[in-house]
Amino acid sequence: MKTSDFPIFTVKNEPSDSEVTSHKLMIKSGMIRKVSSGQYNWLPLGYRVLEKIKNIIREELNSIGCREILMPIVQPSELWRESGRWDKYGPELLRFKDRHDREFCFGPTFEEVVTDLIRQDLSSYKQLPINVFQISTKFRDEIRPRFGVMRAREFIMKDAYSFHTDSKSLDDTYNKYKNAYNEIFKRLMLDFTMVDADSGNIGGSESHEFHVIADTGEDEILLDESLNGMNTEIAIKKFNETDVKKIIEKTGMKLKKGIEVGHIFKLGKKYSEAMNVRVSDKDSKLKTVHMGCYGIGVSRIVAAAIEQNYDEKGIVWTDSISPFKVVLIDIDSQKNEDIKNYSEKIYSNLISKNIDVIYDDRDLNLGKKLTDWELIGVPNMLIVGNKETEKEKLTYKNRATDEKEEVPLNFLDDKRFKN
């Protein structure tokens, strides 16, 4: 990729309508632009990060036998009436009518639709368990959207659903998701923790939340020394104590702020009962299936990752979700053909090695290019100017450490550039 066909939209001035670091940096680096409160456009740079996160999630879910599907965002009220949530779900559910005066809602979550989908073709226990997921836009009409994509009304979420003949099978699958989630957040290179949680609006028996630890988090969680913990709602119930301070005294746990990026639930029969999802079991009797559901806030992860990884110059992407692995920066290539040729040669070399590179071929001086890429946060920089061209070398610069060194051409084989 070259900047000549990959538009860079960095801005210098501090955006006036954002307070939180991740939001500011996403605007300044040109990842997102606001459409209206809680709704954002994703520019090529931001979208690339989203895609990297999605792919990690895909790979890990595929590895536990979960298959990708896609469901419509606009959902008919009938299904929601069937589950009973048309009336129970609050004003976060955006409702509207079509031209025939039929009622619909914009999907905040997909239990109804997926349950309906699966039940149509489900008849035997032999078909179970079934695991499906989708990565799609969700809409929740938040009371107050805030902090950019951290708490948006329209956002991207991965939601997975599982169907089982019995609770034992649900337990097994639930644990698989737990492990998969741990793998996902490890690969995203985030400082995260899993805590016991309340199943809230979604319903069900058991639930865990995955939090990225960050001071700007909106949730409070209690953690012990080995980072096991629970959210404060659960703690209040568990210790029958309304004052969180007293719980801390009693248990020695620490209060931390977290950004909820994942939530898994054992739904049990809540939806399958309401929506009559049954299979013939071995004894040829009809049994109501057990269900689980498993969410990850994909767009929220982008903000959370930035909250954990930035400095005074801008974003410092972790390796796995950086929009690019390396940026190639030339100096004066517009004026010096030798430099241009040498830079192009390095670029083709990187491309042939299948390295995720962006070549900044803009006619700008070094300072401006570096400032942009430090703001954008690509972890590795390769600089090519007159000096490098003459010596047939490269200058490598590390975004996080700021270290700069002259390196030979075979440095391109370094493992830090590999996917």
Added chain:
RNA sequence: CGGGGUGUAGCGCAGCUUGGUAGCGCGGCUGGUUUGGGACCAGUAGGUCGUAGGUUCGAAUCCUAUCACCCCGACCA
């Protein structure tokens, strides 16, 4: 929804108290000098001052209504 605040050029802001037809910085464009960390000089484009109404000879400025956005809270995965 309650409280607080902001809407003026692409972005960030000043001007409003004390009405007289809009200005600064950054960015853009053109030309030139530069060029290993945001360079300089000269020129140039760009705004019905959120919207609607009112007061006035005259409104960015005063009055009324309305919309949008931000922050705190309640609430929420």
